Amino acid sequence: MSAIVQAKDVTKTYEGGFQALKGVSLDIEQGEILALLGPNGAGKTTLISVICGMVNASSGSITVGGHDIVRDFRAARRLIGLVPQEIALEPFETVINSVRFSRGLFGKPRNDAYIERVLRQLSLWDKKDARVKELSGGMKRRVLIAKALSHEPRVLFLDEPTAGVDVELRKDMWGIVRGLQADGVTIILTTHYIEEAEAIADRVGVINGGEILLVSDKADLMAQMGRKELRIELQAPVTEIPEALARYDLKLGANGESLVYSYDTHSERTGITALLSDLAEQGLILKDVSTSQSSLEDIFVGLVEGAS
Numbered sequence: 001m002s003a004i005v006q007a008k009d010v011t012k013t014y015e016g017g018f019q020a021l022k023g024v025s026l027d028i029e030q031g032e033i034l035a036l037l038g039p040n041g042a043g044k045t046t047l048i049s050v051i052c053g054m055v056n057a058s059s060g061s062i063t064v065g066g067h068d069i070v071r072d073f074r075a076a077r078r079l080i081g082l083v084p085q086e087i088a089l090e091p092f093e094t095v096i097n098s099v100r101f102s103r104g105l106f107g108k109p110r111n112d113a114y115i116e117r118v119l120r121q122l123s124l125w126d127k128k129d130a131r132v133k134e135l136s137g138g139m140k141r142r143v144l145i146a147k148a149l150s151h152e153p154r155v156l157f158l159d160e161p162t163a164g165v166d167v168e169l170r171k172d173m174w175g176i177v178r179g180l181q182a183d184g185v186t187i188i189l190t191t192h193y194i195e196e197a198e199a200i201a202d203r204v205g206v207i208n209g210g211e212i213l214l215v216s217d218k219a220d221l222m223a224q225m226g227r228k229e230l231r232i233e234l235q236a237p238v239t240e241i242p243e244a245l246a247r248y249d250l251k252l253g254a255n256g257e258s259l260v261y262s263y264d265t266h267s268e269r270t271g272i273t274a275l276l277s278d279l280a281e282q283g284l285i286l287k288d289v290s291t292s293q294s295s296l297e298d299i300f301v302g303l304v305e306g307a308s
């Protein structure tokens, strides 16, 4: 795969002096679904807005399909579809006219066959003559997608496509995104939800404080996310971990009063049963046990600490 979007050292300082992007470099591969995951204020919308040419970067460079987004703005923009976070639609317009109008803005000739295909793909064909104000919230979101696809872009940005959407609609949205990928569209979506990244992304980029902390294949990130820790408080402290327990790779807690076992929640066998029986065999008596799961936040903290 080759990169269809390349961002190099992009910074953005808003008027007033706030630095929302602090040197972001990111390659987006043709045909992939990339989820940009990060908390509120991380810089996700700013990054998308800069790539789409709605906000000017303070420094750095971006190309889309090889076109520089500043020097060659029109050619770059033509390749991009953007589904914004906020629903901003003309309420009295019909669905089909809204979508045709968006296509016209890009100077593309009318193509009813293409618009029909998009509306059918988004299950909006039977609503094509309805006025936007008559649609449900989920349908309105789909109209936003149809508008963003109207000029046949190769890269589609979805800014929090499922924020405030119920579980059913969220799944519909994931199905739509997968269908678009099958049509050859490269997709970048922002989200707060790890489950969303898990459900549809090929790669996940974690962004926080205006910096990309990591970009990783989803499978690798999920392996980290799926780890849990079992903390075993001991009746009597130990000075070292018995040799017979070496295979569990335990960590000794403070003062030797606890043992910490890390395991993968996704694997068929966690090894906990065997560990507990081996502990008993070693004569170690348990006072208490507790588990904790590594969260996205832990990964953030780990990454930030690792970077400093």
Ligand SMILES: Nc1ncnc2c1ncn2[C@@H]1O[C@H](COP(=O)(O)OP(=O)(O)OP(=O)(O)O)[C@@H](O)[C@H]1O
Pocket (backbone or CB within 6 Å): 014, 015, 016, 018, 019, 020, 038, 039, 040, 041, 042, 043, 044, 045, 046, 047
């Ligand atoms: N026009 C602006 N002027 C000044 N600061 C801004 C502007 N737009 C965004 N910011 C600030 O930049 C930071 C990043 O905002 P951004 O909207 O990119 O974050 P986000 O990751 O998309 O967050 P959310 O998940 O809440 O949408 C925030 O601290 C925000 O307050």
